[in-house]
Amino acid sequence: MKTRLPLRREQFHETPATLLRNETFHVELFRYPAGVEAVRISNPRGTVIVLPFYGQMVWDANFDGHSLTMGHSFKQPLPGSSIIDTYGCFAFHSGLLANGCPAEDDDHPLHGEMACARMDSAWMVLEEDRLSLEGETEYVKGFGHHYLAAPAVRLEANAARLHIEMNVTNLAGAPMPLQYMCHLNSAWLDQGRFQQSIPTDAFQLRSSIPAHVKPTPQWRAYTDRLARDPQAFQQLDQPEMCDPEIVFFADDLQQYGDEMQFELHSPQGFALMTRFSSQQFPHATRWMLHNRDQQVAAYVLPSTCRPEGFKAAQRAGTLIELAPGEQRHFSVETGIL
Numbered sequence: 001m002k003t004r005l006p007l008r009r010e011q012f013h014e015t016p017a018t019l020l021r022n023e024t025f026h027v028e029l030f031r032y033p034a035g036v037e038a039v040r041i042s043n044p045r046g047t048v049i050v051l052p053f054y055g056q057m058v059w060d061a062n063f064d065g066h067s068l069t070m071g072h073s074f075k076q077p078l079p080g081s082s083i084i085d086t087y088g089c090f091a092f093h094s095g096l097l098a099n100g101c102p103a104e105d106d107d108h109p110l111h112g113e114m115a116c117a118r119m120d121s122a123w124m125v126l127e128e129d130r131l132s133l134e135g136e137t138e139y140v141k142g143f144g145h146h147y148l149a150a151p152a153v154r155l156e157a158n159a160a161r162l163h164i165e166m167n168v169t170n171l172a173g174a175p176m177p178l179q180y181m182c183h184l185n186s187a188w189l190d191q192g193r194f195q196q197s198i199p200t201d202a203f204q205l206r207s208s209i210p211a212h213v214k215p216t217p218q219w220r221a222y223t224d225r226l227a228r229d230p231q232a233f234q235q236l237d238q239p240e241m242c243d244p245e246i247v248f249f250a251d252d253l254q255q256y257g258d259e260m261q262f263e264l265h266s267p268q269g270f271a272l273m274t275r276f277s278s279q280q281f282p283h284a285t286r287w288m289l290h291n292r293d294q295q296v297a298a299y300v301l302p303s304t305c306r307p308e309g310f311k312a313a314q315r316a317g318t319l320i321e322l323a324p325g326e327q328r329h330f331s332v333e334t335g336i337l
Contacts, residue, residue: 005124007052012037019124024157025131027124032076039124039133041153045160045336048153050133051077051089052122055115056151058091063160063336066270070185071295083115087294091184091334093117093151096139096168099179100307101210108310110212111183113139114149129157138171146172147322161273161335168330170322178320179313181285181303182332184274188295189266192236194286196263196300198256200231203286206247208308213244236264236297239290248286249306253278260284262300263337271337276302280330283318302332 005019007029016030019039028040038059039050046063050056059077061068074088083092092115094100098108114137122135134152139145147170154163170176205227209215215223222241226233230248253260260278265271281302289296301307305318313319322328 001128003126005126007039007122007124009037009053016040020126024129025126025155027131034076034078036077036079038077041131041133041155043131043155044158048090048155048162050153052133052135053119054079055092055117056119056122056133056135056153057086057089057093057115058153058162058164059089061090061162061335064270066266066336067187068272068335069187070298071188073293080116082109083111085116087185089185091164091182093149093166094181094183094303094307095179096147096149097145097177097179098310099181099303099305099313100309101212103208103309103312104211105311106309111181111307112179115183117149131155140171145176146170147176159335161333164332164334166330167327168322169327170324173324175324176322177310178322178328179303179305179310180320180328180330181301181307182276182281182330183301184298184332184334185296186264186272186298188236188239188288188290188297189264189268189272190236190239191267192297193265194234194263194299195265195271197259197261198250198253198284200234202250202253202256203230203248204250205230206249206308208312210308215244219244236288239295242288243291245287245289247288250284250286251282251306253282253284260300260302264297264299272299272335273337274300274302274332274334276332280304280328281332 012031016028019027049060069090072088094111125132132154150167152165285301287298305313
């Protein structure tokens, strides 16, 4: 049996209010001082904060006493039109018409239009042992693209993990380009070690340098060594070398099987994990950045293509084309191993 609870913007106030509570879940609605609505969902293992009307970002996630979220400078989510206006969340939807860092020949925003999309509607769905926050936003332009995006965040009763999902339907009468990345901004675990279900040598260092990266001589020397020996980066033991960012790509994941699992093991005895299907996400990115303002070890970012912009995906043949009426579904499980 399912119970659906619609959410309206006028339900959210600076003082948190309980929407539902039972022996398994506790849901609170509140509004940040900057005006962004938020839903705090708790189960016995932890808590996630989701922004139901703001791209359905997962602003924060914490399980078994461990924060999953990157270190950042934002005290709260801030209204904006680009993800850089509020870059402090645990996860956001990157895409959908274009994805990643725009190159010189691109004209799309960083990580696309979906990241900060204004959601048309949102609701909670309560089942016996699962709770979901779902929503929809319709993108439409005159003489342009028209699609319906329907994301969801799901928590199970006693799991220290969450499921992040996205359904995209092309509502236009013409084909639609699709690029999508589930952008997980995972916490930096000092001395953490990578482990994954694909070979270590599947990852190769990014050769392009986006406009926001300002190389230093030290960084160039370090990345030159990594380009020759990418497998040398297996542990988070040199944070000073991850400023600017260090990025690796793994492509054609289907050759390693369907179910992909990536982990980041802490010397404190726990590990972060992310699981997904290579049929949905044939590419993976690993992104590390550590400086005074951001500390992130995105040990895996599942995606349909490399996040190097629209034209790069078009040239590489990794740009998806949705026929009129066609739908794609994406699902990622992430949390504590």
